[in-house]
Amino acid sequence: MSGAFQFVVTTLPFLWQGLLVTLWVSLAVVLISLVTGGLAGIGLTYGPWWVRLPLRIFSDILRGTPLLVVIFTIYYLLPFAGLNMQPMPSVILALVAFKTAHVGEITRGAIQSIPPGQTDAGKAIGLTFAQRLRWVILPQAVRRFLPPWVNSVTDTVKGSSLVSLVGIVDLMLASQQVIGRTYEPMPVYLLAAVMYFVINYALSATSRRLETRFAYIRE
């Protein structure tokens, strides 16, 4: 019993460092992709064909390719765009691109769930496109947007474990490194599992709460 306690005490600081990296990467990706994905979704819904077409292609390609392959492709492709990036920015770029596609589709779905009469009514009182979006469409779309978006946040946290495969010491790679020294895979993996579980379970619980919180808008 005290052996197990000792084990946790010695390994925890390493895992904690890794956990912080996991959280930072996830947070950066979630925040950036919220903006880029939101814009992509608006473009996919309202854009002229020359905006919609490239966005559609971008979205279908990224959603149709495994995240791991997206990460490697972007990692090796960037130097050709004249960008010699460190693994960290490169992998964040890959995760953001991947998430932008997903958040874009969530946004598009949420906007399209608003009945067209809302746009008519907004136009009829003289609101411009930007005003309709800001005061009529988006406040209603939020209800449809949030639950799948929070789910996609859990996906981001889980997907961030793939950064370990390009050598970034996140929770996943920190666990591997601790195992490399202790030769005790099971307890370390279980500790990491608990950490991932707590974060994601809290997020899914939030998602369920949000669903009830925004139920009032239902007509």
Add this chain to the structure above:
Amino acid sequence: MTDPLVRITQVKKSFGSTLVLDGVDLDVPKGEVVVVIGPSGSGKTTLLRCINALETYDDGSIKVDGVEIGFRGEPGGPRKRRSDGELARIRADIGMVFQQFNLFPHLTAVENVMLGLTKVRGMPPAQAREKALHWLDRVGLSQKTANLPSQLSGGQQQRVGIARAVAMDPKVLLLDEITSALDPELVGEVLSVVRGLAAEGMTMVVVTHEMTFARDVGTQLVFMDHGHKIAEGPPNEILRRSDNERLRSFLSRIEFRQDG
């Protein structure tokens, strides 16, 4: 003789290969209530939506207070689509009430009325609220101002819809079958609000199936079918007239439905 407030000349519109408006002319003088009747698919709702640029028209001209609605430039010359901002300014002066109410479900009754006043007219919120409350009172909803649309009956929602449109002080008010989605017992409360507006001289274009209402409120009645204007004149004259086969068959069906 001054120009009519709304002047529609030879407007044509098709959805794909279906011609829904086939050269319609219509004048709406200031202060008059023009009621458009006709079977479904006759193009009357499309005509109404064109006046507010919710639909584009392919040919002809619609002018409200001398301003061409759908395009910049005169018909015949090069026509350019109006920009988002221009359309918004034009629409701000044209009120519209919808069949399905289309209230903003995330805003309370008073906020529904205030939105256009603050965002489009640039009124300070306090002043906008005062004006919104005034209009909600006028439509008999002073007790329901803080309610969300989902907490209101259909008739109440539609009265908020009317208040939202009228509070903008529009030059003309477009009413698109505003009682069609209501339970019969709620129709009266909505129509009495419209009667009041008509009595005060609000210029209106009304699409409706309520013949009694059309006769009472309309200064002019227009019968449309298959994208054409078939007959036009004072309500009593039109409703009694039976020289037109299509009008007669339409009226007989309407009367029949009212009896049943």
Add this chain to the structure above:
Amino acid sequence: MNYHINFNFVWKYADKLYWGLVLSIELAFISILIGCVIGLALAVVYNDGHPWLKRVVSAYVEVVRNLPLLLLIYLIFYGIPSIGGFAFDATESFVLTLSLYAGAYLVEVFRAGLAAVSPGVIDAGKAIGLTAWQRFAYVRFPTMLRIVLPSLSNAFISLFKDTSLASVIAVPELTFGANWIKTNTFRAVEVWIVVAGVYLVVGWILLAALRLLERVLMPGRRT
């Protein structure tokens, strides 16, 4: 830059990618089969079982859905043998992982499917004298199948993409093949572009084929 894009190196080892792709599809296929068995069984348990059985099912679903697949792969491949569990080879271990993973997601799909079968239809089954088992086999199951088929197709495509993670424990599937070519030719960009294209195109073809299959299996349905 002196590097010139040259895809010839990739074509030279195309058979690696081909056999990798075949294995990827096989892995996804076996996993969804086992996953369906797990998912359906647990969905029935969840709907009709004792409350404590329900809790066990929810716990399984929550745990699996809230952990990264990568962690599950490591946990089962390295973790279980280390505490004296069975030692599987990498492929078996991965299939086990992906099946458990698929099962957790499919419980929800089947549960929704079972819930959508209207009680009236089941009453009708009772009325014509079917036993409980017959009602499940002839009434509930077929009705549910129509509802869940599109979700199963989506899940299969999703699993096909997830098989790329098998490369981390050296299962010789498509991504592993790509890594091998990269290591042996140093033609990283070319390989990854080609492999991304393969996942994309094969994924689309598989999905189109599955949608066709859905229409054959449930001709009555319009969508």
